[in-house]
Amino acid sequence: MKNSFFNLPLTGLFVFLVSLISCYFLIFFLKKVKIVDTPNSRSNHVSLTPRGGGIAILFSLVIGVFFLNIEDISSIKGFIIPILSIIILSIVSFLDDMKGMSPLIRITLHFTTVSCTLVYCFNDFLFFYGYLSPVLDKISIIIIWVYFINAFNFMDGINGISFVETSTITIGIYLLSLIDTLPDVYGAYSFILFCAVSGFAYWNLIQGKIFLGDVGSVSLGFMLGGLLLKVYEQGFPFVALILPLYYIADTSITLLKRIFKKEKIWKAHSSHYYQIGYRGSQSLKKTLSIIAIGNLFLIFCALIFDNVIGYMAFPVVVFQIYFLKKIGTIKE
Numbered sequence: 001m002k003n004s005f006f007n008l009p010l011t012g013l014f015v016f017l018v019s020l021i022s023c024y025f026l027i028f029f030l031k032k033v034k035i036v037d038t039p040n041s042r043s044n045h046v047s048l049t050p051r052g053g054g055i056a057i058l059f060s061l062v063i064g065v066f067f068l069n070i071e072d073i074s075s076i077k078g079f080i081i082p083i084l085s086i087i088i089l090s091i092v093s094f095l096d097d098m099k100g101m102s103p104l105i106r107i108t109l110h111f112t113t114v115s116c117t118l119v120y121c122f123n124d125f126l127f128f129y130g131y132l133s134p135v136l137d138k139i140s141i142i143i144i145w146v147y148f149i150n151a152f153n154f155m156d157g158i159n160g161i162s163f164v165e166t167s168t169i170t171i172g173i174y175l176l177s178l179i180d181t182l183p184d185v186y187g188a189y190s191f192i193l194f195c196a197v198s199g200f201a202y203w204n205l206i207q208g209k210i211f212l213g214d215v216g217s218v219s220l221g222f223m224l225g226g227l228l229l230k231v232y233e234q235g236f237p238f239v240a241l242i243l244p245l246y247y248i249a250d251t252s253i254t255l256l257k258r259i260f261k262k263e264k265i266w267k268a269h270s271s272h273y274y275q276i277g278y279r280g281s282q283s284l285k286k287t288l289s290i291i292a293i294g295n296l297f298l299i300f301c302a303l304i305f306d307n308v309i310g311y312m313a314f315p316v317v318v319f320q321i322y323f324l325k326k327i328g329t330i331k332e
Helices: 002-006 008-032 054-068 070-099 103-122 134-155 161-178 184-206 214-233 237-242 245-260 273-281 284-303 308-327
Strands: none
Touching: 008 054, 008 184, 054 070, 054 184, 054 214, 070 103, 070 214, 103 134, 103 214, 134 161, 134 214, 134 245, 161 184, 161 214, 161 237, 161 245, 161 284, 184 214, 214 237, 237 245, 237 284, 237 308, 245 273, 245 284, 245 308, 273 284, 273 308, 284 308
16 A cells, blocks of 8 residues: 555546546436436526436546555455445435435435444444443444435535535545554545546536436445544544534534424425525535635644644634525525
8 A cells, every 4th residue: 555655646647537537428328318407496507417427436436446456456355345335325326316216215225334334344443432332332323424424415416515525524634644643545545535526526516517416425425424434433533523514514503403493304405504605696606615715724623633723613614604694695
């Protein structure tokens, strides 16, 4: 891995190009087979748009992982359960993109894949440091991980937002590995994931020609959740909270508001703060800028997490939500 880490920029460039080119062909294929997102009253787009760009991300990521382990290909065996989990999640999510699927089936598979991966990858590690019994400890983290997967999926509602959030988490972990806070391996995989999503972002954020789809958002939520738990396992739970804090805050506050209003929380809606901001301003640039600038501060807070600066992450998210609401005109 050390040699691969040294050649990481070259591997990352290759992964980016594979993702970029794959997305180009996916746009035509998805249109041809009519896997498209049709605008409705809640949509933030006005034309039929292919969904399923996550396929290109996963394809390029597989190639990147192969090159990172090319000197010791047998080491990939250590990832067999996570890989199988991602394959299962991506297939089911793509079928959901194609023709829809029962929420019960989806959530059951989320819990199953997360449970298997958690037991396989984290062994006997206690996330609550013994305050809970081992069984309750694992159950709690499984619920949190599944919540994060679905939060990531729910938040994927405008072009570029998943790229911004993925970049925040992966760049944060990569920088922490550069300053030797985290092992090189986490930085390497985070960098490769960033490159894979960047190739997709060209067609999604800049061109607006393809959506991530559940095949992308669910898989990304699973992988990013796993990376954050690995950061937690290394002894940095605060960092694991800071990096995805905006997504967690927007999702959780919106969920609590809907519960308080006695709305059906499983029904689609447009109540997230990024949706309020975008709908009110009709400006993708303003909406993403508020999120991205705030997230840059979150990365900074994560890098200096062991003093008072780390706690500045919380007011940063408050300001993100405040400004998103400010540029919006939807009455709550």
